[in-house]
Amino acid sequence: MASLKHQYIYLDGDSLTTEQLVQLGNGTYKIKLTPEVETKVNKSRDLVEKIIDEGQVVYGINTGFGKFARTVIPHDKLEELQENVVHSTAVGVGDPLTPERSRMLLALRINVLAKGYSGISLKTLNQIIQAFNASCLSYVPEKGTVGASGDLAPLAHLALGLMGEGKMWSPKSGWADAKYVLQAHGLQPISLKAKEGLALINGTQMITSLGVEAVERATMISRQADIIAALTLEVLKGTTRGFDSGIHDLRPHPGQVEVAARFRSLLHSDVHPSEIAGSHRFCDRVQDPYSLRCCPQVHGVVNDTIAFVKTILVTEMNSATDNPIVFAERGEIISGGNFHGEYPAKALDYLAIGVHELASISERRIERLCNPSLSELPAFLVKDGGLNCGFMMAHCTAAALVSENKVLCHPSSVDSLSTSAATEDHVSMGGWAARKALRVVEHVEQVLTIELLAACQGLEFLRPLHTTEPLEKVYQLIRSMVKPLVRDRFMTSDFEIVQKLLIEGKVWQAVQPYMEHD
The missing domain is CATH 1.20.200.10 (Fumarase/aspartase (Central domain))
Known part of the structure; x- marks a missing residue:
């Protein structure tokens, strides 16, 4: 369950409270995963890798998106596909979310990924948690989501910063280029593997966190x-x-x-x-x-x-x-x-x-x-x-x-x-x-x-x-x-x-x- 220990909230994807999310937003606590989460995330990722190895056609892993769902993507283009979906979807406009709201958004996305149904790798998830705990927060414009396939545009901007692109904010740097903000905190940009781009941008986390x-x-x-x-x-x-x-x-x-x-x-x-x-x-x-x-x-x-x-x-x-x-x-x-x-x-x-x-x-x-x-x-x-x-x-x-x-x-x-x-x-x-x-x-x-x-x-x-x-x-x-x-x-x-x-x-x-x- 989501529990408090030594200034950490332990996320399991199932029991986060509204009060805890606000505390994560204002920087009172950092995030760790429960041991059970790591097992679930690994099993989910193993299935994604198995499907890729067997050449099965599955939406979002080796197909295009939306209207392009029937377009099969070659194996050597799968990582580029995930980068493209983030780049093409990061089209928000307007003022950015405040650091507190961006932190809540990121914490909530981590909680959903911790459920073990997204297909993200444990390595990538841990990199995202490291960025959260260092308060490296992406520039997320507040406008541009219609709430259909979730909050696609805001979550894409959230992912973009984690990839070392666009802008990021941290208490140490203020607003700056994301790659330099991550570098200043000793962090590496995430490198998206198959399914991971879609795993980061699909969901209702901006609606819900706000x-x-x-x-x-x-x-x-x-x-x-x-x-x-x-x-x-x-x-x-x-x-x-x-x-x-x-x-x-x-x-x-x-x-x-x-x-x-x-x-x-x-x-x-x-x-x-x-x-x-x-x-x-x-x-x-x-x-x-x-x-x-x-x-x-x-x-x-x-x-x-x-x-x-x-x-x-x-x-x-x-x-x-x-x-x-x-x-x-x-x-x-x-x-x-x-x-x-x-x-x-x-x-x-x-x-x-x-x-x-x-x-x-x-x-x-x-x-x-x-x-x-x-x-x-x-x-x-x-x-x-x-x-x-x-x-x-x-x-x-x-x-x-x-x-x-x-x-x-x-x-x-x-x-x-x-x-x-x-x-x-x-x-x-x-x-x-x-x-x-x-x-x-x-x-x-x-x-x-x-x-x-x-x-x-x-x-x-x-x-x-x-x-x-x-x-x-x-x-x-x-x-x-x-x-x-x-x-x-x-x-x-x-x-x-x-x-x-x-x-x-x-x-x-x-x-x-x-x-x-x-």
Whole structure:
């Protein structure tokens, strides 16, 4: 299994987790193979060599690709064939993946190769692992995959750098010619043998690796959205009645129940009393607007969406997505369609639609905080309104991000364009599904950043009253990094600081000891 030992994650092709892949991406761990993997990889390669020696005709080993599948390639051209498929497929455009994302992509491709169904040689696989462990990372343009025969173009660029061609990045060299980057780390470029070029470029690893980052960031921001919303509810002097466990037991969706429990842990109770809640105990309000009262129902389905998408991605991460697939035990190499990106594409479109709702409802709460007719607070949360604009334009930024997300949430996977002379006649468009899911998650983080700052600013006007102990911990965390808004100032840097706290899960860490179930 994928286990941790001495700063290494041991890959077996079957049990890599999303958390481990993110750790591999940020450079926390290096990679080693389990002993069982070496045996499987060798058996798979032995079958490829046997087929070549016997002169059998098998797609991808001694035939052309796509429309040229019926073209048989002479024995003395098989290595050139593999180089050609990488060269001809490395046609991506756009900005390169960041080193972290390129590292995740490479780690995930190694995990698939470790399954032992790709036909790659152990020598080549070990060379790739050495490059990963040295953080020698290929230049991979983010655009150019339709998610049909997997992420062909990005994976070809990944292979190209390992071959010593194109550009590479390492902490030692920055961006430079790949052959010099490898040389600087004492590494040899890989030399492709029969089937190995195709083994490196067939699969859904860019869709999936970017999707893993999206789902992990979505997980973290969804947890913290509950905390931020609870703080806003306190500032707006809302009621806790809507979070009564009896209500949610009658509609027991797991995410809804979980969010309601978090609100109960954070808001006024005998365990954690709130002076602010006590100050409006006898008011005549019966219920709050939906953006406060319905948080368990709205945030809850986001949690369930994330859990569903994560299940799909974990399966995809540990699946053989090659074509053809080498069945060493059966002595067969069979063409199939495991490379098709529809599973992760559909899941990531769903993730974008689901997680966007956290920003949509957050923007409505920001409106309530900023609007004096709804908040009973100073207009736009600032003294000397008119001279100062306060959070007026910060709310506009949140509205702009929510509006942009509405376009980004249009599913890319409903589109398909026939390519490769109608051989690849249905595609997933999964690469764009993954990239826009990440952008949606980033926008959600930014909108909730604005709400968190606005809620903390609103709290200033309720002093000397205090909220509950866990929510005071959140306030103290934010105020340790960002001062109250006494008069208008440049706020973008404040947003960046707080978004970083959210990405790192600091707000969640501040309240986790107070949670009922987490």
